[in-house]
Amino acid sequence: MKSIVRLGSGSGFWGDALDPAEELLREGDLDYLCMDYLAELTMALLGAGDHARAARLFSWLHQWRDHDGAYWTGYQWVENIMWPEEKPTWTAGAILLAADALTGHTGASRLLTEVRLTDSPQEAKRLNTRQFFVQP
Secondary structure (H helix, E strand, O other), X not given: OOOOOOEEEEEXXXXXXXXXXXXXXXXXXXXXXXXEOHHHHHHHHHHOOOHHHHHHHHHHHHHHEOOOOXXXXXXXXXXXXXXXXXXXXXXXXXXXXXXXXXXXXXXXXXXXXXXXXXXXXXXXXXXXXXXXXXXX
C-alpha cells in the first residue's frame, strides 16, 4: 500500500475555469481527482446569461459517462479507474436538469436558471404555491 496518496480537487464554484482541473489531470501527479457541482454550475452560468461557458462545461462532463449512460462519481487517475464505484441518481438528476436547461427540451427547462418577479398582487396571488394544491 502507498504511504502517500496525492489528491486533487475541483469544484464548480462561480468563476472557476476548467483549465486548472485539466492541468491537474495532465501534470498533477495525482492518484485521485474529485470534482463536484459541475452540472449545477452549468445551470448557474445559464442563469447568468453565459451560454457559451455553460455549454463548454457541460460538454466536458461527458467524459465521466459510462457505457450504460450513467455518470460516475469519481475517477482515479493513476490506475485509470472510476472510483468510488458508484453512479448515484442525484448525479444523473443534475445532469438531466443541466441538459434540459441548455436545450429547452421541456417546459421546466428554466426552472433553475430564471427568476421571475412580479409587482402585480394578482400575479403574486396566482403564483402562491398553495393555490396549486388547495381549491379556494
